[in-house]
Amino acid sequence: MSERTRVALCAALIAPLLLSGCAGTQASTADSKNVADVKIPEKVDPGTTLTIGAPDIKVALKLSGQADKLPFTVKWANLSGGPQCSEAFRAHSLDVCSAAEIPSIHAHWTGLDTKLVAARFRKDPIKHPTYELGIAPGAGIDTLKDLRGKKIAYSPGQAQGALVLRILAKAGLTKDDVELVELPSTGDVYPTALGSRQVDAAPLGSVNIKRYAVKYGKDGGKTIHHGLRDDPGHLWVPTEAVSDPKKAAAIREFVKFWARAQVWIDQHPDEWIEGYYVKDQGLSREDGEYLVKLSGHPDIPADWTSAIERQQQTIDLLAKETGKESFDAETLFDRRYESVAADAIKPDAEAGS
Incomplete structure (x- = not known):
């Protein structure tokens, strides 16, 4: 892994910790005004x-x-x-x-x-999902049930994070059955983390679905359908x-x-x-x-x-x-x-x- 990629991944790993610290200063819930x-x-x-x-x-x-x-x-x-x-x-x-x-x-x-x-x-949202689940080369994941014990990229507060939890529920798993690695889903952070095997699975969207398969497919990288509305x-x-x-x-x-x-x-x-x-x-x-x-x-x-x-x-x-x-x-x-x-x-x- 290049030094540039390593620095980017480190920054991505640290950022959620900083954000979660800031979030702790906010009120626990909002008072929802009825309009x-x-x-x-x-x-x-x-x-x-x-x-x-x-x-x-x-x-x-x-x-x-x-x-x-x-x-x-x-x-x-x-x-x-x-x-x-x-x-x-x-x-x-x-x-x-x-x-x-x-x-x-x-x-x-x-x-x-x-x-x-x-x-x-x-x-037809199942046929046209927003995200597919990216699988790292050599991760040994062919079905959702294979996620047990694996490291999964997770972005709390974003659609990708909720999708991960829904995927686990569909597979009969909870977050305690896997290792959630907090990473922001911006840019190419998820494809890079998968390709460098920092995580075993991560939800990929937009052109990252196509590009990930092209870049890492020869090494065994792939995507699988989650079968959920997203x-x-x-x-x-x-x-x-x-x-x-x-x-x-x-x-x-x-x-x-x-x-x-x-x-x-x-x-x-x-x-x-x-x-x-x-x-x-x-x-x-x-x-x-x-x-x-x-x-x-x-x-x-x-x-x-x-x-x-x-x-x-x-x-x-x-x-x-x-x-x-x-x-x-x-x-x-x-x-x-x-x-x-x-x-x-x-x-x-x-x-x-």
């Missing part, structure tokens, strides 16, 4: 400004010609995902963020009051944002544009590959084509009942495995927005309304 009775104005005040962390949606709106139609001022922040957005929420510098299901749960347990205002899933995607906001009537109205409008952007991406794969994956992300066209195929088609429900039930199952599992106190998943969802996204993509919905 259900706060009326959202019918019209958006054009003087309203939202700071939004959703880099892919920014590009989609620009490519689809919708960016200039937003009825409020937007400041785009080049960040997304749990750790970055939660810190920005705490600093009162972000109003909306793209994130998976776990960050809102983790936020609740660390004293940050937030809400989910949009939900997106994948049609597809939730949300628009996530601090509760203080949706408590402000003017911002709440602007957020409602952004949810509509977000939903239409999901449909536009699905219906314009070539433009999306070229405009986002190649020009914006710097990936090859081949990688872009792979990611489009991997992502499947969007499923944006008008009823969140099933989504909340799945979120509750995740909360209960995480609580059991981490010693946290379970809570009602309903508190994480702002159901004033429940049908907004789905209504915006109905065939008879007026574009830009």
Whole structure:
């Protein structure tokens, strides 16, 4: 292993320890404010400004010609995902963020009051998973049950960490049956840790699935399917944002544009590959084509009942495995927005309304 790789891995191992020390200074749980009775104005005040962390949606709106139609001022922040957005929420510098299901749960347990205002899933989620389980060369893992006694990369507070616990539960194992190695899931940390055999297994997503097999396949590195749903995607906001009537109205409008952007991406794969994956992300066209195929088609429900039930199952599992106190998943969802996204993509919905 090169010195550069060794330093990167050491830094990655130390970082979660530092973060967990900081988290200890936060409140143990958030006081979830009920905003259900706060009326959202019918019209958006054009003087309203939202700071939004959703880099892919920014590009989609620009490519689809919708960016200039937003009825409020937007400041785009080049960040997304749990750790970055939660810190920005705490600093009162972000109003909306793209994130998976776990960050809102983790936020609740660390004293940050937030809400989910949009939900997106994948049609046929088992066929089109977000992650596959990467297996290190020589690890001797062919099925999920083979994980017993193995070292598994684990990122608490992120979707990958929860997926690891769900995989263990499916295999009839608990975290005590394996060795969880805390590593952030950013960049190529997981593929590097697998390839250098620092861990035996790690959830891999995006192009890392393809690249890992190409780079380490000749040595025995591989991925296996976990067979679980891992597809939730949300628009996530601090509760203080949706408590402000003017911002709440602007957020409602952004949810509509977000939903239409999901449909536009699905219906314009070539433009999306070229405009986002190649020009914006710097990936090859081949990688872009792979990611489009991997992502499947969007499923944006008008009823969140099933989504909340799945979120509750995740909360209960995480609580059991981490010693946290379970809570009602309903508190994480702002159901004033429940049908907004789905209504915006109905065939008879007026574009830009």
